[in-house]
Ligand code: DX5
């Protein structure tokens with residue numbers, strides 16, 4: 001039997017009542033929550049960021065938040081931009097420039113010098129794991145280090161077109177590998193079974209690694225995913241699009257326990 005964990009993706013849930021939806025999914029037997037963050041750059045879609053996660057945290061205390069960060073440059077924060085602005089302000093202290101900095105658009109106070117984006121923002125919001133894409137940055141190791149320093153677990157993912165070998169140099173540094181079984185950016189797509197060799201490759205070599213599969217997974221194909229060696233299984237539309245999410249989560253669990 002497989003010790004699989006089921007993490008519903010809330011992408012296809014009613015996002016106007018995210019807190020209630022998350023509570024409902026946990027009551028229906030979810031093991032953790034997979035929260036999809038899209039920035040409109042890494043993928044052609046936008047969902048939500050850490051301010052929303054921060055509001056969500058107290059609604060489901062103690063629940064493991066796996067942040068699926070479909071963002072370009074996951075390591076970045078805005079402190080560099082603001083330091084540059086500070087330098088400019090000193091170099092060109094023209095009334096016009098100063099005027100602009102004092103405008104309501106740029107809040108020019110000491111506090112504004114630190115703008116936390118992605119990693120720091122997610123830690124502060126109460127995220128537990130930060131899963132980013134190997135395709136999204138030139139500094140994978142730097143990003144891993146940053147996430148660990150922030151006190152979160154690290155997940156590293158590959159899109160369908162990226163070979164699994166892209167993950168290999170980082171396996172010893174990460175907590176979880178994510179194999180995408182759809183092109184990231186949209187829920188409700190068809191499961192790509194030809195990604196299973198990636199899961200098998202990882203499971204054969206790394207017995208203790210958490211391996212997550214994400215995209216198009218439901219009761220009809222969860223056995224394929226578990227058989228290949230995945231132990232963290234994301235399911236979006238199949239769960240939240242159903243009238244009986246509890247029954248679907250039960251079916252998912254039963255099919256991997258048999
Ligand atoms: C795709 C997301 C997935 C996905 C899950 O960009 O990362 O989490 O939406 O939803 P389903 O199960 O509907 O593919």
Ligand code: ZN
Nearest residue numbers: 009036068214
């Ligand atoms: Zn996802």
